[in-house]
Amino acid sequence: MPKLKTHSGAKKRFNLTKSGKVKRAHAFKSHILTKKDTKRT
Template sequence: MPKLKTNSGAKKRFHVNKKGTVKFRKANARHNFTNKSPKQKRHNRGTSTLVPQDAKKVIKELFPYGA
């Protein structure tokens, strides 16, 4: 069997921690800030973790060797 490839888009967007949680950067925090409220800009700052159901799916389907 040949080696499986990790999804290229996933390795740029997600990071799997030791516990198995998946960290990601929040969307809508790059440009067009004049149209966004201060609350929206504040909440989109930084990173967050996926819920366990989605994390399991990301690891299983996009990271064949567990990231």
Template sequence: MPKIKSNSGAAKRFKKTAHGIKHKQSFRSHILTKKPTKRKRQLRGMKQVHDADKALVRRMVPKL
């Protein structure tokens, strides 16, 4: 039986925590001058993957 390969792009984007899977918030990498300070502040930090998406992430990265 061959080994199951992880999706290498997804493996870099998601990390396992004690309470689920965390990911970086999108819309924070460029074109920041037109975004309000409040929006940029709220996009900081890591977020939890939604329950509806956990199955997709686990299929892409089975080692999580």
């Protein structure tokens, strides 16, 4: 069986640290933040 390609969406969303841990951005923290309370973000 051939090697599988990395999912291109996952490739763009996750980063590996030097120690091999996975870094990712948390959802719902990107835009329309002005009207939201800091507790909500």
